[in-house]
Amino acid sequence: MSKYLFFLCILIGSIKSFAQTKPAGTPVQILANWMLHDNKTYTITENKFKVIEKDTVVNESITYEVSIEVSDSTTTSYTVEWTYDNFQVNSNDISLNQLSYILKGLSIEFKTDELGIFERLSNYEEIQEFLNDNLYTIRDQFDDQESYVKFKTRIEKEYLVQNNFETKVIRDILQFHQFHGTEFYDDETYFGEIQVPNMYGGEPFDSDVTFWLEDNDYSKGVFEVKMQEIINSQQLTRATYDFLKNNYSGIEEITPENADNFPTLTKAIFTTASVNASGWVIQSVQTSETRANKTSRIEVRKIELNN
Template sequence: MNKLLLIGTLCLLSSNLFGQISTKDSTVQVIGYWAKQDVQSYDITYEKYKLKSKDTVSRELMKYEVDIKIVDSKENSYTIEWFYKNYTIDTENELVRKLMSISNDISVKIKTDEYGVFKEVVNWKEVREYLIKITESLKTELKDVPNHEKIIANVMNVYSSKASIEANAIKDALQFYKFHGVKYKLGESLTGQVETANNYGEKPFETLVQYSLDDINETDGNSILRSNEVINSKELTDATYNYLKQLGTFGDKLPARNNFPSISNETNTASRIHGETGWIIYSIETKKITAEETINIEERIIEIK
């Protein structure tokens, strides 16, 4: 999701960038104080599971490591390399296991502004070509899996452009830089409306957001930030229904739109951030998608080594 364009109430950064934590007025400015060649390594855990009538019917667990290196530092921007490695994937679904492993040993170069606010993926064409090459090899490995070519093609459509890669291929990085570039005050919430990418190819979803400073730890020099994001349920349900109708997989079994279950999508994120450097210490993001008695949950944890 693009960096917040919050309505009216955002308190933008002051010109004095020293001392991100101010206990005097209970405020925190989240800024990246990084130098060229700085490196931090992280463990990332991504878990996805489905609940139906409160019973777990499927579960996937992926763990990997990422080295984050500041490859360039200018007056108004950083160029940062995210190198992904050492994937382990726990799932009984062979197709899912193969598809989830395509990012192993990939290097993604990201540009932020001088505060650490995400701006773009610099080498998106290289990322796209790398993924195309890997998925082409998967077609042979997965030739016995029903509809494997169509499934792989749908996956690659998600990564076919700069915008889609920035929305879907770097969700851990978007989580990492989510709180950068804004000044927060303890006990106050920043609220507004943003747009979230729509992978069904229609217009973006309206999303209500709320950001807040939860805790200031002066002793350890860090703070905890939280966010809540809720996608417009009607827009999401309409887009899902239209996609399924066009896909044609369900045929006559697809109910009429007025009988189609309403879908909700809510994401909560909490990050502990080092005050002097802007490096993430620990971050957890939980997305819950609900349709009647079925709940799909995705949880990503980023933890500094």
């Protein structure tokens, strides 16, 4: 995961914009300028929609708070701790409620460089122990042993395998730090290609990116930045087909035997963030839309600083 973000930082620092000459004026750089024990509290809301043509057929949401503290600071790095609490779930999926129980109180500690670019988790063993303990305590909330085993297997696969945890679970942390280390000029649009994590655990996907400084208020030290990512459709389609084929074999309505009959998937991710001069995010909204035929799956994650 850190490899992807490091590559993104190199890309943004070196890629050419549409302009052919060096832009005039003073650049805006998004970087962490934090002190030891600086802390903030954020509310994070995740909404998921399934839309067939113009009809929304699935709509679920989860809201939670995260307390962020800079627990260590050096000239070359920060250690940051995120602690999760106050989950509220609106969904018919009972497993989401159980998930909120085992995540309550979870603390994730990670390192960034001096700019605030995410580098690595630093307490994954403690995370594993915490989740295993909570998995054991909620077993009585299930109607039967089979339901519990099914839920436990899912959590072990997604949360207790470090690579999957970094790909699927800490997306809010990666979104928070997405623009740290970047440098922008007014009225300049930057574009290029990067590799992004494969949610199925295989080779990363190629992605075309476009990013720019939407607005800035130098007097208040607030900057609004935006990025659009278009995932390679062929790679996404093949990886999705292979995943379904390997995990749902024999179910024709899910995965046809012939890959040529599998629908082509497209995925676009759009992120807009307001960040202050000290590197604290004021608000970040990321919208991901995956389309296949007439069906869209839309996920919106909003990170908002509490007053």
